[in-house]
Amino acid sequence: MSAQGQISEPVPGQSTFSGRGWRLGAGAIGGLVAGAGLLVARRFRHDGSDEEPETANRWHVVTVNRSPDEVMPDGTPPPALRALGDLVEVEVRPAQQARGTELRARVRQPEPGTAKSVLERLGGTDPRQAVRAALREDKQLIEVGEVLRLEPIPHGDRGHTPGGKLVETVTKRAGGEGLL
Amino acid sequence: MKALCWTGVNETAVEEVDDPRILNDRDVILRVRASTTCGSDLHLLGGYIPLMQRGDVLGHEFMGEVVEVGKAVEKHRVGDRVVVSSFISCGQCWYCQHELYSLCDNGNPNPAVTEAMWGSSVGGCFAYSHALGGFAGSHAEYIRVPFADVGAFSVPDGVSDVAAVFASDAASTGWTGADLAGIAPDDTVAVWGAGAVGQMAARAAMLLGAGQVVVIDRLPERLQQARQFIGADTLDYTSTNLVAELKERTGGRGPDVCIEAVGMEAHGTGPQYWYDQVKQQLRLQTDRPTALREAIYACRKGGSVFVLGVFGLLVDKFPLGSLMNKSLTVRGAQMHGQRYIPRILDHIAAGDLSTEHLATHPMPLDDGPRGYEMFKNKEDGCVRVVFQPGS
Numbered sequence: 001m002s003a004q005g006q007i008s009e010p011v012p013g014q015s016t017f018s019g020r021g022w023r024l025g026a027g028a029i030g031g032l033v034a035g036a037g038l039l040v041a042r043r044f045r046h047d048g049s050d051e052e053p054e055t056a057n058r059w060h061v062v063t064v065n066r067s068p069d070e071v072m073p074d075g076t077p078p079p080a081l082r083a084l085g086d087l088v089e090v091e092v093r094p095a096q097q098a099r100g101t102e103l104r105a106r107v108r109q110p111e112p113g114t115a116k117s118v119l120e121r122l123g124g125t126d127p128r129q130a131v132r133a134a135l136r137e138d139k140q141l142i143e144v145g146e147v148l149r150l151e152p153i154p155h156g157d158r159g160h161t162p163g164g165k166l167v168e169t170v171t172k173r174a175g176g177e178g179l180l
Numbered sequence: 181m182k183a184l185c186w187t188g189v190n191e192t193a194v195e196e197v198d199d200p201r202i203l204n205d206r207d208v209i210l211r212v213r214a215s216t217t218c219g220s221d222l223h224l225l226g227g228y229i230p231l232m233q234r235g236d237v238l239g240h241e242f243m244g245e246v247v248e249v250g251k252a253v254e255k256h257r258v259g260d261r262v263v264v265s266s267f268i269s270c271g272q273c274w275y276c277q278h279e280l281y282s283l284c285d286n287g288n289p290n291p292a293v294t295e296a297m298w299g300s301s302v303g304g305c306f307a308y309s310h311a312l313g314g315f316a317g318s319h320a321e322y323i324r325v326p327f328a329d330v331g332a333f334s335v336p337d338g339v340s341d342v343a344a345v346f347a348s349d350a351a352s353t354g355w356t357g358a359d360l361a362g363i364a365p366d367d368t369v370a371v372w373g374a375g376a377v378g379q380m381a382a383r384a385a386m387l388l389g390a391g392q393v394v395v396i397d398r399l400p401e402r403l404q405q406a407r408q409f410i411g412a413d414t415l416d417y418t419s420t421n422l423v424a425e426l427k428e429r430t431g432g433r434g435p436d437v438c439i440e441a442v443g444m445e446a447h448g449t450g451p452q453y454w455y456d457q458v459k460q461q462l463r464l465q466t467d468r469p470t471a472l473r474e475a476i477y478a479c480r481k482g483g484s485v486f487v488l489g490v491f492g493l494l495v496d497k498f499p500l501g502s503l504m505n506k507s508l509t510v511r512g513a514q515m516h517g518q519r520y521i522p523r524i525l526d527h528i529a530a531g532d533l534s535t536e537h538l539a540t541h542p543m544p545l546d547d548g549p550r551g552y553e554m555f556k557n558k559e560d561g562c563v564r565v566v567f568q569p570g571s
Contacts, residue, residue, distance in 0.1 A: 062285075065274045099274050132292075140286045143272040145252075148304075148326055149203040150289045154316045156185035156195035156235035167233045171290050171310045178292035178301065 057106045060131050060180040062139045065100040068092045071142055072103070078142060080134035081105055088131055103138065105131050121177070129176025136175060182569065183237040183320035184548035189227035190556075192549045197237060200316060200324035205252035208328040210244035210262070214345040215318040216539065217555045217565045219375050220490040223444055224309060225552060228466065229492055231293060231309040238548075239567075240266040240306040241349035242318030243341060246332075255329040261341075262332040263525070264325050265517030266349040268304040268315065271330035275303075282514035287327070288313045297493060302514065319548055321569045333521045336529045342542070342566055346376060346535040347524045350564075352517035354380025354441070355524060357488035358388055360513055361437045366391035368430050370478065372471040373441035373489065374402035374414065376538045376564055381439050381488060382412045383533055390437070394429065396422065398447065401561035409534040418449055423478045434480035443489025446470040452497075459496055469495040476502050476510070487512030538564045545569040 064071050071078065077090040081103075088105045095102045107127045112120055120126035140147045158164055183197045200209055218241050223229050243263035246256050256262060269276050269284035276284050284303035288294065291301035293311040304326075307317025316323065325332055335344040358381050363369060369385040371378045374397035382393045394413045395406040403414040415425055426435055444460075444467035447453065456468035475485050476499045485508055503510060527533035540563045543551045551565035 063274065065272065065277065136291065140270075144206075144270045144286055144327075146204055146206070148270075148286060148289055150314060151203075152198065152201070153314060154181070154183065154197040154200050154237060154320065155233075156183065156187070156193065156197050156237070159187075159234040161188075161234050163230075164233045164235075167231055167310050170231070170293060171314060174290035174292040176292070178295035179299070180295075 057108075057111050059104045059106045060128065060135055061102050061104045062135045062180065063095045063099055063101070064103050064139050064142050066142055068094055068101045071101040078103070078138035080137040080141070081131075084130060084134055087127055088134075103135060105135055107131060121173070124173060124176070126176075129173070132178060132180045133175040135180060181321040182545055183316075184239065184545060184552075184567070185234075186224060186232050186236045186238055187234055190225055192225070192238065192552050194546055194548050195235070197235075197316075197320070200322050202248060202250045203324065204326055205250040206327050206329060207250040208246050208253055208256055208325050208332065209248040210242075210264070210323050210325055210332075211247050212242055212244040212318050212320060212323055212567075212569050213261070214244070214341040215239045215242040215320075215567045215569070216345050216348075216350075217552060218349060219377070220308070220443065221552070222556055223490060223492065225556065226445070228444060228460075229309050229311065231311040233310060233314075236307065236309075236314075237317040237320050238307050239317035239319030240308055241345060242306075242323065243335060243345045243348060244318075244323070246328075247322070249328070253328050256332055256334075260332075261335045261344075262328075263335055263344045263347045263521065264306075264318075264328075264333075265331040265352065265515070265521060266305055266308075267331070267515060267517055268306065268313065268326050269330055269518055270327055271518075276330070276518075279516060279519040281330075281516040281518040290314060305514075319545060319567055319569075321545070330518055333525065336525055339525060339528050340536065341568070342539045343528050343536045344525065345566060346380070346538055346564075347517075347521050347528065349515060349517065350376035350538065351380040351384075351524045351533065351535060352520040353377045353488060353515040354382070355384045355520040356513050356515045356517075357381045357439045357441065357486045358384035358390075359520070360511055361439060361484050361486035362509070363388050363390050363437050365389040367436040368392040368394070369437045369439065370394045370396060370426055370435035370475070371412070371439045371441055372396050372475055373443075374399065374406045375441065377488065378439075378441035379406050379410050379412075379538070380533075380535075381441050382406060383410045385437070385439070386411065387527065387532065392429070394426065394435070399558060402563060405537055405563065409537045417474075422474060426478050430480065434478050434483065436480055437484045437486070438475035438479045439486045439488055440472045440475045441488045442471040444468060444491050446472070446489070448474075456496075465496040466493040467491045467495045469498065473497070473499050476508065479506065479508055481506045482508070484509045484511070486510075490514075539566040541565045543567055 270286035273285040287303035304313030448470035
């Protein structure tokens with residue numbers, strides 16, 4: 001995975017990534033102020049390419065309440081997504097209505113079919129689970145500075161009931177599932 | 181430490197559990213001084229919200245004394261007496277920065293469960309099942325409070341523990357409903373439910389400028405409290421034609437704002453109530469919307485209905501025709517406690533919000549199972565049980 005970023009369609013007066021860092025012109029600053037709230041359809045890819053990816057997998061997206069250069073400084077993906085290496089394609093774009101930045105990731109390899117996916121999701125090996133978990137983790141790291149921990153939870157006798165086992169399984173997978 | 185745990189449907193027990201620890205830099209640990217039962221606990225107790233695990237510590241409405249602080253905590257010190265919002269919110273995401281704290285993006289470590297049920301995840305909540313994070317609750321000697329600078333508020337001198345504990349959830353839930361329902365000056369507001377949340381919603385409506393506030397229930401001791409401590413008019417729906425009574429009081433129009441503070445285990449009269457009971461017990465619907473149907477039906481044309489009671493998933497026979505044709509605005513919310521707790525504490529300190537009367541049954545934590553039995557069955561005029569494990 002390249003750690004360099006590049007904009008796919010340079011637009012005069014707006015921020016660009018030159019390969020070593022963000023370059024902001026006076027017009028860009030004015031544009032940022034005046035253009036707050038507008039959707040800017042440009043995409044900043046971490047892999048340095050302008051090309052459409054080879055797969056058409058669905059993007060998984062979180063909106064981060066920070067600017068694009070705080071979410072992906074110098075085109076470098078945040079740590080949890082970076083740790084997934086070549087598994088994912090990552091990009092950012094400004095969110096509508098000053099809501100921050102859309103952090104988008106999708107799996108490069110073909111996604112498993114329905115039957116295989118069920119088995120892989122149960123086993124925790126569907127690659128999309130790792131992408132969803134990484135997106136949520138990176139959002140927290142960027143917005144809050146740390147990931148909210150839960151364990152160890154004080155609890156009484158668990159009793160090893162079937163219902164309890166089911167809840168355990170559901171919550172163990174909860175970070176990697178959902179609609180993202 | 182000792183804690184009151186959920187051990188199965190309609191079963192609780194006091195057990196020895198591990199003490200909580202600081203897990204994140206923004207955490208504090210509290211010694212719990214007061215922790216109260218909430219009507220929404222009964223949905224967990226009765227198995228209506230199924231994502232409970234045996235051994236889960238109950239309790240989400242509490243206050244206490246700070247005994248340990250994480251290294252990133254700036255607002256609180258050891259020894260502070262604080263009340264804590266029941267919802268866990270980061271303070272940094274877009275929702276928190278727009279004071280929609282119960283919608284926090286970062287407060288629920290199990291987001292997929294509520295995403296699957298509701299389309300989006302909401303914030304975490306203490307002891308409100310693993311769907312809302314799986315956090316340990318406050319019916320215990322100690323509790324861990326994440327994001328303490330955001331969710332914990334110092335209690336003013338002169339405000340007792342028992343008065344302050346209701347700012348944690350009941351009063352802030354009531355305020356959420358009354359504020360977001362859009363009450364205009366001199367509006368008539370009807371509140372379904374004279375439990376703690378309904379009473380607090382009624383008082384908030386008055387303080388926000390409502391001209392006439394009517395609280396509806398069937399339990400005489402709760403209606404008495406609403407008259408005596410809140411200053412509201414009351415209606416017993418078992419002894420009158422409720423809609424006709426509300427129309428008569430409002431010039432034939434109906435209330436401008438209707439607040440439903442009952443939730444998924446509503447009671448009622450007539451065949452509608454039994455229909456809802458049978459369907460819920462057979463799990464053909466998850467919630468009984470009896471009071472919500474009434475609120476929609478009674479509301480004036482163009483009025484506002486606020487869903488403040490807790491609902492889980494699906495209801496049947498929803499009066500969509502009434503809602504649409506009368507041009508109603510319907511809104512709902514869990515509580516945005518961090519937004520309202522400071523002003524609630526000010527109102528309590530100033531003497532214009534009574535909360536202590538809600539604590540009808542103070543008890544030691546060891547009596548927790550008995551307390552929940554009383555609370556569930558509304559024995560002895562029980563409105564709220566308050567456990568005081570650390571006092």
